Amino acid sequence: MARSLVVMPVYNESEVFEEVLKKTLFSCKRFGLDLVVVDDGSARLLSTFSAASQKPIVLLRHEVNCGVGAAVGTGFAYAKREGYQRVLTIDGDGQHDPADLEKLIEKLDQGNDVVNGSRFLSSQKVPASRRVANFFGNIVTFFLSGLWVSDSQSGMKGFSVRALDQLEIFSAGYEWCTDVFREASWYDLKVVEVPISVKYTEYSMKKGQSFAVGTDMVMRLVIRALMR
Amino acid sequence: MILRSVSLFRRGKQTWREVLLWVVVWGGIGFVGVFPEVIDMVPPYIGIKSGVNVLVFFGFVVLFYGVFRLVVKMEALERKIVEMSRARALKESDADDKMDI
Numbered sequence: 001m002a003r004s005l006v007v008m009p010v011y012n013e014s015e016v017f018e019e020v021l022k023k024t025l026f027s028c029k030r031f032g033l034d035l036v037v038v039d040d041g042s043a044r045l046l047s048t049f050s051a052a053s054q055k056p057i058v059l060l061r062h063e064v065n066c067g068v069g070a071a072v073g074t075g076f077a078y079a080k081r082e083g084y085q086r087v088l089t090i091d092g093d094g095q096h097d098p099a100d101l102e103k104l105i106e107k108l109d110q111g112n113d114v115v116n117g118s119r120f121l122s123s124q125k126v127p128a129s130r131r132v133a134n135f136f137g138n139i140v141t142f143f144l145s146g147l148w149v150s151d152s153q154s155g156m157k158g159f160s161v162r163a164l165d166q167l168e169i170f171s172a173g174y175e176w177c178t179d180v181f182r183e184a185s186w187y188d189l190k191v192v193e194v195p196i197s198v199k200y201t202e203y204s205m206k207k208g209q210s211f212a213v214g215t216d217m218v219m220r221l222v223i224r225a226l227m228r
Numbered sequence: 229m230i231l232r233s234v235s236l237f238r239r240g241k242q243t244w245r246e247v248l249l250w251v252v253v254w255g256g257i258g259f260v261g262v263f264p265e266v267i268d269m270v271p272p273y274i275g276i277k278s279g280v281n282v283l284v285f286f287g288f289v290v291l292f293y294g295v296f297r298l299v300v301k302m303e304a305l306e307r308k309i310v311e312m313s314r315a316r317a318l319k320e321s322d323a324d325d326k327m328d329i
Contacts, residue, residue, distance in 0.1 A: 066313050070313070073310070074317055077314060172310050
């Protein structure tokens with residue numbers, strides 16, 4: 001079985017961190033996965049010891065807040081250094097159900113390179129603001145990559161060893177979600193989607209992307225596309 | 229502005245290229261200010277109707293170029309910060325911290 005690493009980027013998540021970690025560790029144990037938490041310069045230091053599992057966790061810490069894309073990129077670099085063959089990403093705010101990681105693994109087992117966990121392939125309660133923002137994200141993703149995906153801004157993704165070798169996470173912010181499709185299309189990687197469940201809480205809604213972040217993201221993506 | 233630029237050059241805070249740039253830019257603005265009729269000589273050659281339009285057009289071009297350069301530099305700086313943070317994070321990650329679940 002391919003060695004797989006779950007990368008969880010976190011930024012100021014101390015309020016929910018223990019609970020999210022507990023659930024993620026449970027799923028990791030169930031599916032035979034390793035976990036690395038990338039703390040992207042949180043104000044409050046996270047413990048490297050999990051009270052839930054009574055075991056130390058691998059915690060990589062950025063000195064300053066670089067953005068979620070940079071945190072995922074650090075997870076990728078760690079996975080390459082440690083010889084992992086697969087990387088799975090999951091948000092640290094508790095909106096994802098770690099049990100869905102199994103669906104991503106199944107799709108990777110079938111020979112796919114990039115598996116996108118989509119919140120919109122099954123009927124779920126997703127706030128209208130998120131649906132609209134995501135739709136615009138999908139359009140930008142389509143124009144930059146030529147790929148139409150139902151949830152371009154999903155933080156739950158799976159990457160095969162081929163994707164791990166070829167993809168370079170250049171984007172530091174939220175735009176990594178779109179940029180990864182542009183690169184996958186460039187390298188002709190096989191991209192598929194699987195439905196995942198999502199839980200929106202007041203906390204996770206506060207942490208999401210705002211209109212200003214979205215505008216900044218689009219500007220950066222367009223400029224980067226022009227520069228290449 | 230030209231005098232200030234020369235002053236900065238004498239104190240070693242600007243290069244001669246920067247001084248030359250400021251002399252050309254502000255000298256040109258001053259020249260057009262004193263002899264405004266000169267800008268009306270340019271439009272017929274580049275297909276723009278009036279001299280003021282030429283100024284506005286080139287003003288936009290210069291500003292857009294400036295913003296583009298700033299964004300590119302900012303991206304490069306951000307990239308360096310990310311690389312430094314990443315290198316440090318990876319260095320500090322102790323092999324013994326590997327999780328055993």
